[in-house]
Amino acid sequence: MSRGLYTLTSGMITQQRKIDITSNNLANINTAGYKKEQAVTTNFGSLLLSKVNQNGIKQTTEQLGQVSLIRIAEDNNTIHSQGALDQTDGAFDFAILGSGFFGINNNGNVQYTRNGSFDLDNEGYLVLGDKGRVQGEYGDIFIGTDKYNCTEDGGIYVEGELIDKIAIYDFETYDVIDKISEGMYGATVQAQLMEYPVVKKGMIERSNVNMADEMVEVMSSQRALQNASQAIKMYDQIMELAATRIGSLN
Incomplete structure (x- = not known):
């Protein structure tokens, strides 16, 4: 030929x-x-x-x-460039400013995403649709109410008491993460918990x-x-x- x-x-x-x-x-x-x-x-x-x-x-x-x-x-x-942040004022909407990923407990396996369009399940835990529960520094985040406050470092306060902090993870290189589905990633190495993340409540990061x-x-x-x-x-x-x-x- x-x-x-x-x-x-x-x-x-x-x-x-x-x-x-x-x-x-x-x-x-x-x-x-x-x-x-x-x-x-x-x-x-x-x-x-x-x-x-x-x-x-x-x-x-x-x-x-x-x-x-x-x-x-x-x-x-x-x-992995930053997408635009939209103000939604949603009670359970979050966006990360800068690098990092939310952690989602999917049947015992932690997956990572920038999608912060969360909600509460019927038990009061913060979840991402049917993907799983959002991870805090103490595990699955239980809020139980829409009457709460969130600080920019991800701290969740109910009636003035800190109940957990949204865990924001990052990696030294993004070569170690693999796409699982649209906006969801798995990793071949242990993710690092960020010390000083910037989390915006009532906002959503749009696609880039x-x-x-x-x-x-x-x-x-x-x-x-x-x-x-x-x-x-x-x-x-x-x-x-x-x-x-x-x-x-x-």
Whole structure:
């Protein structure tokens, strides 16, 4: 098969992967705490190109360099930049200003998120939907009422008494966290409890997805995909013509 077909086909697959990722970003533009993703592309295999020089009976080889036939989308890269904070005045809405994650007890496993759209379950514990209970420094946070105060360091006060402090976790590098679902992450190492977090009550962190940027990315990938498709059709026509003419030779 022509090298060009390998290159064009891999390019189409890569552009389709980019479109899928960008479409997912757009679908989660209103998901609290969602962090946008980008495709990470890389070369798949390479060929060593050499030039053979002939001078009489003497032959030498000159290395020209390497070329890759295929480029693939190897992984997704999550962009953990701060999203805009919206004032909701919700009794159980929280946002983290700066780095860090809320901890959610999901069936005994702690998962991490920037989504602070919490509520109380029927037992009075602070929860994130059906994901699990929000973690404090003493475990699952029990409030039991909407009449409470929260300080910027995450301290929860009921009738003037500190009952717990929202645990805010962070990592030395975000390479150790893996996406579990939209806005939820798991970690391969022990998270570090932040000493001086900044927690805003009655606010929600919106996604860091910029619609204009994502639309430009989609259109660019679609254009590249269409160009590659047209080029493949041209290759197919050229190869068909070549095969026909070679077959007609006597």
